[in-house]
Amino acid sequence: xxxxxxxxxxxxxxxxxxxxxxxxxxxxxxxxxxxxxxxxxxxxxxxxxxxxxxxxxxxxxxxxxxxxxxxxxxxxxxxxxxxxxxxxxxxxxxxxxxxxxxxxxxxxxxxxxxxxxxxxxxxxxxxxxxxxxxxxxxxxxxxxxxxxxxxxxxxxxxxxxxxxxxxxxxxxxxxxxxxxxxxxxxxxxxxxxx
Amino acid sequence: xxxxxxxxxxxxxxxxxxxxxxxxxxxxxxxxxxxxxxxxxxxxxxxxxxxxxxxxxxxxxxxxxxxxxxxxxxxxxxxxxxxxxxxxxxxxxxxxxxxxxxxxxxxxxxxxxxxxxxxxxxxxxxxxxxxxxxxxxxxxxxxxxxxxxxxx
Numbered sequence: 147x148x149x150x151x152x153x154x155x156x157x158x159x160x161x162x163x164x165x166x167x168x169x170x171x172x173x174x175x176x177x178x179x180x181x182x183x184x185x186x187x188x189x190x191x192x193x194x195x196x197x198x199x200x201x202x203x204x205x206x207x208x209x210x211x212x213x214x215x216x217x218x219x220x221x222x223x224x225x226x227x228x229x230x231x232x233x234x235x236x237x238x239x240x241x242x243x244x245x246x247x248x249x250x251x252x253x254x255x256x257x258x259x260x261x262x263x264x265x266x267x268x269x270x271x272x273x274x275x276x277x278x279x280x281x282x283x284x285x286x287x288x289x290x291x292x293x294x295x296x297x298x299x300x301x302x303x304x305x306x307x308x309x310x311x312x313x314x315x316x317x318x319x320x321x322x323x324x325x326x327x328x329x330x331x332x333x334x335x336x337x338x339x340x
Numbered sequence: 341x342x343x344x345x346x347x348x349x350x351x352x353x354x355x356x357x358x359x360x361x362x363x364x365x366x367x368x369x370x371x372x373x374x375x376x377x378x379x380x381x382x383x384x385x386x387x388x389x390x391x392x393x394x395x396x397x398x399x400x401x402x403x404x405x406x407x408x409x410x411x412x413x414x415x416x417x418x419x420x421x422x423x424x425x426x427x428x429x430x431x432x433x434x435x436x437x438x439x440x441x442x443x444x445x446x447x448x449x450x451x452x453x454x455x456x457x458x459x460x461x462x463x464x465x466x467x468x469x470x471x472x473x474x475x476x477x478x479x480x481x482x483x484x485x486x487x488x489x490x491x492x
Contacts, residue, residue, distance in 0.1 A: 165406060167381070179479055
């Protein structure tokens with residue numbers, strides 16, 4: 147006993163088993179506890195992203211065009227990430243493109259009970275855009291998804307469309323030949339003006 | 341759900357949540373095991389006094405604390421404050437008191453909610469009784485809160 151004044155002395159290890167009242171001797175011990183931390187916002191998307199979301203309601207995908215390099219960025223943020231310049235021109239890109247990268251998820255996520263593992267999250271680059279964004283790829287076995295796979299958007303039914311990127315349920319294979327790696331090196335790299 | 345309001349600005353709720361799970365260790369885990377089984381446990385110190393909620397180490401001597409003992413489910417309010425605007429994750433959806441409550445058989449107070457109609461029903465030294473949730477899982481929220489002893 148006595149106050150330990152030396153900060154370099156390690157605290158004593160637990161010298162023995164923790165003893166419980168006899169009534170609890172046989173029950174399954176609690177070993178973990180849920181401690182979720184949540185921050186709740188009301189999000190407002192800003193001018194550029196608002197235009198993108200409104201176009202989504204008409205099944206159109208809009209991007210911002212960089213005034214310096216001509217590259218097209220989806221989703222649009224109002225500023226070119228390569229030149230830092232404010233963007234002034236929005237262009238429509240196709241609702242078809244290719245898989246630049248992907249991941250197979252095999253474990254469920256509590257907040258997304260609608261996603262049944264295994265499922266594929268992919269970085270999909272729409273035709274006419276210089277970057278991709280994260281999307282689901284379905285209509286194909288996860289093991290058959292590959293870099294360069296050509297895909298097209300599967301939209302919600304027309305009467306369910308709203309101002310939301312969730313209007314694209316997922317992307318499915320088009321059956322076209324894959325985009326080859328050499329092309330990928332040219333397309334979509336920052337600094338390569340189209 | 342996206343909302344397009346009369347001012348033309350799009351708005352949508354956005355929840356950023358980290359679904360942490362923490363391991364408890366044997367002492368805090370023992371306390372939570374007790375809650376799940378409808379018992380409140382404290383850690384017994386070398387001088388016989390009881391810390392509730394329990395700590396793994398004695399705050400004065402740094403000695404490990406390994407003996408968990410049951411304490412009472414009624415106690416005394418040692419200090420309190422009124423919470424007029426409860427938030428979503430707090431123990432009660434109507435205004436309530438936060439109170440430090442020293443349970444019978446314990447020598448240190450624990451923080452929890454006391455459910456009364458208003459601050460005039462609260463006083464330091466008042467007696468309160470624990471109210472359990474019907475479904476318990478081994479979490480501090482297994483204790484729904486406390487009510488004045490005569491009302492329990």
